[in-house]
Amino acid sequence: MGKDKNPRRVADNEAMAKLRMLRTSPQKLNLVAQLIRGKKVERALTDLTFSKKRISDDVRKCLQSAIANAENNHGLDVDELVVAEAYVGKNLVMKRGRPRARGRFGRINKPFSEITIKVRQIEEQA
Numbered sequence: 001m002g003k004d005k006n007p008r009r010v011a012d013n014e015a016m017a018k019l020r021m022l023r024t025s026p027q028k029l030n031l032v033a034q035l036i037r038g039k040k041v042e043r044a045l046t047d048l049t050f051s052k053k054r055i056s057d058d059v060r061k062c063l064q065s066a067i068a069n070a071e072n073n074h075g076l077d078v079d080e081l082v083v084a085e086a087y088v089g090k091n092l093v094m095k096r097g098r099p100r101a102r103g104r105f106g107r108i109n110k111p112f113s114e115i116t117i118k119v120r121q122i123e124e125q126a
Contacts, residue, residue: 013121014084015070019062019114024055026088026113032059033086033115041067041081041119059115066117076121084120088113 010016022029032053036044041063048060063083070076091112100106 010118011120012074013076014118015066015074015076016116016118017062017066017069018116019058019065021091022055022058022113022115023110024113025111026090028053029055029059029113029115030088032056033088036063036083036117037086039083041078041083044083059117062115062117063119066119070119070121076119080121080124081119082122083117085118086115088115090114 032048032051032055035047035051035056036059039047044063045060048056048063067078067081070081071078091114093112094110096108096110098106098108
C-alpha cells in the first residue's frame with residue numbers, strides 16, 4: 001500500500017555526494033574540482049590532502065562521503081573507484097557593502113557554491 005521506491009539518480013556502479021553552502025566562489029571551487037576529475041579515489045584524496053587551497057579540506061570530506069556511500073549503500077569496491085564527475089554550481093550570494101567617497105556605496109558580494117562528486121566503479125583490465 002506504500003509508495004513506490006524512488007529510482008536511483010545514478011547508475012548501478014556509481015555513487016554520489018553533494019556538499020552545499022560552501023563559502024567560496026564557484027570559480028575558485030572549480031579549480032579544486034579540476035584537480036580530482038578522472039583520478040582514482042586514493043590519488044584524489046592525497047592530492048586534496050596536500051593541496052594549498054583553503055577549500056580543499058571541504059572537498060576532501062565530500063569525496064570521502066561519496067566513497068562511504070559507494071561502499072555502505074551500494075556495495076561497491078573501494079579499490080576500484082574513480083572520480084567520474086566533479087562539478088560545481090552557484091548558491092546564494094550575500095550582498096554586503098562599504099561606504100565610499102562622495103556618498104556612494106561600494107557593493108561587496110560574498111558568494112556561496114556547491115559541489116557534486118560522483119564516483120564510479122571500474123573493473124581493472126589485466
